[in-house]
Amino acid sequence: MSNKRQAELTAAKEMAQAYADSFAGYAPLPALSAWLGKQTAQAKDTFVKLGFPTTRTEEWCFTNIAPLARQAFHAPQKQAVNGAVISEAKLVKDAVTLVFIDGRLNYDLSEITNLPNGVTIAPLSQGAGLLDDAKKAKILNTTASLEAANTAFLTDGYILIVADGVTVKTPIELVFVGTGNQSASHIRNFISVGKNSKLELFETWTSSNNPDNIYWHNSVCDIILADGSKLAFTRQQSEALQAFHTATVKTTVGKDATFTGFIANLGSKIARTEWQTTLNNSGSRVELYGFSLVGKGQHHNVTTHTNHTAPNTSADQLFRNVVADSGHGVFMGKYHVLPVAQQTDAAMLNQNLLLGKKAKADSKPELEIYADDVKCSHGATCGSLDEGALFYLRSRGIDEMAAKAMLTEGFIDDLILKIDNAQAKELLHSRIHRWLQTTKRVG
Amino acid sequence: MTQNKTILTIKNLHASVGDKEILKGLNLTINQGEVHAIMGPNGSGKSTLANVLAGKPNYTMTKGSVTYLGKDLSKLEPEERAQAGIFLGFQYPVEIPGVNSMYFLRAALNAQRKARGEEELDGMDFMELIEDKLELLDMDMSFLKRAVNVGFSGGEKKRHETLQLCMLNPLLAILDETDSGLDIDALQIVSRGVNAIRGTDRSIVLITHYQRLLDYIEPDFVHVLKDGKIIKSGDKTLALELEKQGYAGLTSAA
Ligand SMILES: Nc1ncnc2c1ncn2[C@@H]1O[C@H](COP(=O)(O)OP(=O)(O)OP(=O)(O)O)[C@@H](O)[C@H]1O
Numbered sequence: 001m002s003n004k005r006q007a008e009l010t011a012a013k014e015m016a017q018a019y020a021d022s023f024a025g026y027a028p029l030p031a032l033s034a035w036l037g038k039q040t041a042q043a044k045d046t047f048v049k050l051g052f053p054t055t056r057t058e059e060w061c062f063t064n065i066a067p068l069a070r071q072a073f074h075a076p077q078k079q080a081v082n083g084a085v086i087s088e089a090k091l092v093k094d095a096v097t098l099v100f101i102d103g104r105l106n107y108d109l110s111e112i113t114n115l116p117n118g119v120t121i122a123p124l125s126q127g128a129g130l131l132d133d134a135k136k137a138k139i140l141n142t143t144a145s146l147e148a149a150n151t152a153f154l155t156d157g158y159i160l161i162v163a164d165g166v167t168v169k170t171p172i173e174l175v176f177v178g179t180g181n182q183s184a185s186h187i188r189n190f191i192s193v194g195k196n197s198k199l200e201l202f203e204t205w206t207s208s209n210n211p212d213n214i215y216w217h218n219s220v221c222d223i224i225l226a227d228g229s230k231l232a233f234t235r236q237q238s239e240a241l242q243a244f245h246t247a248t249v250k251t252t253v254g255k256d257a258t259f260t261g262f263i264a265n266l267g268s269k270i271a272r273t274e275w276q277t278t279l280n281n282s283g284s285r286v287e288l289y290g291f292s293l294v295g296k297g298q299h300h301n302v303t304t305h306t307n308h309t310a311p312n313t314s315a316d317q318l319f320r321n322v323v324a325d326s327g328h329g330v331f332m333g334k335y336h337v338l339p340v341a342q343q344t345d346a347a348m349l350n351q352n353l354l355l356g357k358k359a360k361a362d363s364k365p366e367l368e369i370y371a372d373d374v375k376c377s378h379g380a381t382c383g384s385l386d387e388g389a390l391f392y393l394r395s396r397g398i399d400e401m402a403a404k405a406m407l408t409e410g411f412i413d414d415l416i417l418k419i420d421n422a423q424a425k426e427l428l429h430s431r432i433h434r435w436l437q438t439t440k441r442v443g
Numbered sequence: 444m445t446q447n448k449t450i451l452t453i454k455n456l457h458a459s460v461g462d463k464e465i466l467k468g469l470n471l472t473i474n475q476g477e478v479h480a481i482m483g484p485n486g487s488g489k490s491t492l493a494n495v496l497a498g499k500p501n502y503t504m505t506k507g508s509v510t511y512l513g514k515d516l517s518k519l520e521p522e523e524r525a526q527a528g529i530f531l532g533f534q535y536p537v538e539i540p541g542v543n544s545m546y547f548l549r550a551a552l553n554a555q556r557k558a559r560g561e562e563e564l565d566g567m568d569f570m571e572l573i574e575d576k577l578e579l580l581d582m583d584m585s586f587l588k589r590a591v592n593v594g595f596s597g598g599e600k601k602r603h604e605t606l607q608l609c610m611l612n613p614l615l616a617i618l619d620e621t622d623s624g625l626d627i628d629a630l631q632i633v634s635r636g637v638n639a640i641r642g643t644d645r646s647i648v649l650i651t652h653y654q655r656l657l658d659y660i661e662p663d664f665v666h667v668l669k670d671g672k673i674i675k676s677g678d679k680t681l682a683l684e685l686e687k688q689g690y691a692g693l694t695s696a697a
């Protein structure tokens with residue numbers, strides 16, 4: 001082991017230890033404390049032993065989270081948030097809405113009177129009993145450091161259960177608000193969609209008004225899709241520009257079930273979203289799409305890991321990044337196809353648009369295939385705006401800035417069509433539009 | 444015959460694409476209301492001239508002058524030229540994925556109106572205008588729901604250029620082989636579009652290889668561009684002559 005590597009690992013462990021020390025007096029909500037039992041202490045040990053991830057680990061090689069690890073975070077304090085923050089941030093106006101302020105449920109800002117039949121939703125601190133122990137043990141036993149931190153310093157989360165045979169007509173949206181004050185919230189969510197059921201789920205990650213808010217949202221989400229079910233899960237990451245966002249979404253997709261995940265990456269200083277998906281039955285399908293608008297001093301990482309563990313499964317993944325100024329966009333994706341997983345049909349594409357000389361994009365799409373009768377493709381592109389198209393627009397009287405914005409918008413707009421919900425589509429469109437207008441990002 | 448106002452004066456124009464000199468001392472004067480046809484062999488510099496006039500980056504004027512409405516054209520950005528009434532119909536229109544045609548056209552029209560201090564058109568007025576033009580060009584609204592030029596056939600792209608021409612109604616239209624790739628019906632339709640904007644105050648430069656187009660749009664002048672210069676000018680009979688004899692017999696008159 002080289003000295004440099006050793007030094008980095010030591011630092012990462014020291015920072016984890018420092019983090020744990022500063023939370024020495026922290027105890028989860030009583031209900032969660034009882035539910036977790038020994039797990040809290042075990043997870044803390046694991047986290048300290050592993051340390052914060054470093055760029056020396058393959059999955060984090062492009063993403064340096066030292067700026068996060070160096071922060072002196074505190075446990076969340078109770079903070080008031082104006083309702084206007086929520087209505088402005090939400091993707092779907094008339095959704096069933098649960099609002100979490102720094103990881104704790106806020107009843108007053110939530111809207112659950114329109115909860116459809118067949119749907120159970122509760123904060124984890126109230127609904128944890130709905131999960132059986134075996135599931136709990138499996139879920140909480142982790143070798144990933146940020147997941148361990150999540151368990152060790154658990155704030156709260158939600159549990160959402162859709163019964164069998166229910167098509168949920170009203171979308172459900174969870175809004176997570178960070179108020180700053182160097183608070184760290186560790187959020188754990190469980191979602192289960194019953195046989196042949198359908199749900200449109202949204203998560204919005206945002207901040208109360210101050211754009212300089214520093215906080216950390218570290219979330220882990222476990223999803224189980226029963227046979228024949230469909231879940232469209234759209235995550236809007238529009239955290240404050242100095243905030244940190246780390247998320248892991250772990251999904252198991254049943255027979256003939258389809259999981260569609262979408263990530264709209266807008267905010268954060270550092271944001272990393274990892275989609276881990278297991279397709280373990282015939283007809284299991286995952287679709288993962290998303291875009292990142294990465295501006296000055298921002299870093300967005302989207303990582304996907306898809307396991308094909310049964311014959312006849314399929315996957316489609318498309319991610320587009322627009323990187324401006326000194327932004328850095330990262331995509332890492334892997335299809336892991338086991339020997340039994342014949343007839344796997346999987347495509348993966350990452351496209352990057354660089355809008356400035358300092359802008360940077362890294363892309364690492366990978367295939368690891370052990371079956372011989374499969375159709376798998378992967379690719380990545382990186383480029384700047386098409387000069388010919390730019391001149392065409394300008395030759396029609398559209399000024400250079402507007403023309404660049406129009407082309408950039410066009411690059412992303414196609415992707416939004418992957419979202420079914422019209423309100424969410426419209427809102428994301430206007431967010432993109434605003435992002436392109438507000439600063440000279442395109443210049 | 445009264446002398447109309449001069450729109451464009453090109454004097455001893457030398458221009459390069461990258462490091463390569465393409466235009467080598469070109470002279471041309473265009474007055475208000477005139478239609479000029481420019482013909483000439485492949486690679487002689489016709490599209491280069493059109494691109495230089497529209498302000499394409501990397502196309503640099505190295506010598507001479509281009510004066511448009513009394514102003515030094517080289518000082519204007521491409522969008523400023525468009526806003527001042529110059530329109531280039533592209534020989535090869537560019538495909539622009541993700542940008543809706545209708546949205547694009549309205550943005551272009553309103554950008555020009557705004558620059559000229561005119562009120563921007565709202566959705567209704569815009570629709571009314573465009574429906575008119577679509578009818579004139581025998582085009583379907585479905586074109587406008589697609590991304591700009593994406594997947595359009597060659598002829599459809601040229602019709603789309605003509606639609607933009609009619610919508611933007613420029614003072615000086617430079618049409619670079621707008622007739623190439625058109626079937627016989629489409630040629631008539633596109634000509635109808637060009638003739639519609641041809642009025643007492645609109646000037647048109649038609650770059651073409653075919654006499655056929657000039658049957659529909661009768662030019663006031665015909666020029667032959669060869670090796671970066673205009674080597675011969677005449678009236679419409681010159682085009683007929685060229686059709687018979689080709690360019691081989693012509694030598695530089697300069
Ligand atoms: N980007 C470029 N780099 C180098 N040479 C170029 C470039 N663009 C044009 N040329 C050259 O300039 C010359 C003139 O080209 P231009 O397109 O103006 O010809 P044209 O008269 O329009 O021909 P055509 O009738 O085939 O359309 C050609 O020799 C061409 O190869």
Ligand SMILES: [Mg+2]
Binds near residue numbers: 489490491534619
């Ligand atoms: Mg040409």
